[in-house]
Amino acid sequence: MMRGPIKWLIVNVIAWIVGVLWIMPFVGIFMTSIRPFKEIVHGWWVFEEFHPTFSKYFEALFHPSYPLWRGLINSFIIVIPSTIIPLILAALAAYAFARFSFPIKNYLFLTMLFMMTVPQQMMIIPIFFMLHNMKLLNTYLGLILVHSSWGIPWITFFLRNYFTMLPTELEEAALVDGASYRQIFWRIVFPVALPGIVSAAVLQFAWVWNDFFFALMLIYDPKRMVATQILPLLKGQYHIDWGLLSAGSVMVMTVPVMVYALLHRYYVKGFTAWAIKK
């Protein structure tokens, strides 16, 4: 669209300046996390003295009241089942939406879509009391149950769209040969749909890891708190210890950033398909 080498150069330079400026806050917390506070009181961009240290990382990990190592482990304990359970249940349901015809199918699908827009605040009060009743409040299982249920609508929506794009000849042939739907799903559809399923898994993993509200409402024992819950508690009572918060932030965000970096293609594909149906 832009013609001429000078115009091209200007556009490129502007784009890169924007890109670099955009991540300055990230550079900032990284610098703050590895430098002693007295070096950065006039800004982390001042490099008159530079003595990198990881002491703030250890301080955050082994904090006396809110050790972050525990939060990180708890996050993994929550996230892994909260990714696998809804993925399997939603994949099965998505297959039914994509291939079977049954009464009120369209209404059910509409309901699923609307549930994707409902705020978490809208279901948490009854959930709180229900879990309390079942002795599941402040437990891993309770939080996993909530995350799994909350993930089903969007994963069903996402995988239904994916399944409808797959060719059906092979499935029809298998059906004629007497295969059951279950066999067809696990042996034919699941392997072919693996890229879509990985996309859904990556996003669900990242979203559950990043979630704060459900954990805030349902877990109150520091020993069981997830990483995003521990992080704000490192703030300190009287003055904000930015070194500690920065080190904690870097550690908590490392997991989703790694997932994003390693599975970038799946992440973005899942993300754009979630927002705009192509």
Add this chain to the structure above:
Amino acid sequence: MGAMRLEKLSFLLPALLLIFIMVIYPILATILLSFNIDIVVGAKVSDKPPSLENYFKAFSSKELLNWKGVETGTFPMGALIHNALWVAIHLPITTMLGLLLAVLLQNVKGASIIRSLIFLGMVVPMIVGGLLIAFSFDKDIGIVNFLLNTLGLKMFVKTWTTYPDTALFALILGSVWLWTGFSVVTYSAGLASIPKEIIEAALIDGAKFRTILFKIIIPLLKPVTVAVVAMTIIWDLKIFDIVYVATRGGPGGASMVLSILMWDYFARVTDYTMSATIATILTFIILPIAIIWVKLVMRGR
């Protein structure tokens, strides 16, 4: 045939069961709770008689709508106004910036790297995002104040999140920074689906960049724009983590938003029916936008 129907049902039933018990029923129970009607199984959440009192209380409370603040232009103005301001400021900036950057990046070397850098805000937990915003607006170590200082705007240099007149704006501007990655990546995906021939043909006909943008790209990307706008509004209305960690709605309610107010009634005041009322109000504000988005998605099928 019966066995087959049963088999088909076994695909659907586990997922439906879980969302009926854990999502749909609690949503209905929350709506009823806002009218003091308690259908939560095995717990007594409310023993008040059914009435509309929660809504009267909510809409006459300063936390939701502070007319005095609105009249004098000072914060707090109430969560409803704050959420509305959030949408009014954040939505146009983030949508236009997203489109502009997506178009700009088409002819840039290493565009995918820049896109990834901008998208980083969407990848990290919102809790970290909120901390980053507070950090960047800090008086001494915040990059925003460093930039303001360098530009000679010394009167704006302060810890933005601790003053009533700037706390909300700091959060809104910060959310632009976090969320623009969404519109950039979505618009980029939309742009990639426009056939190159159309734009090339226009270029051969001597069309200017501006003409191509307004006469070809923007009309063709209308469905993407609707999705971006709907998603952004819904995200703005739901906003919680950023506010919780950066200001917790303060100082003095100056950055209070609906979702924080709901949490405040639940955890601090422990008035569960009021909390349910705020949640219901929030959900019904989102509903029209949700309908637009659902319509768009259903048309795409």
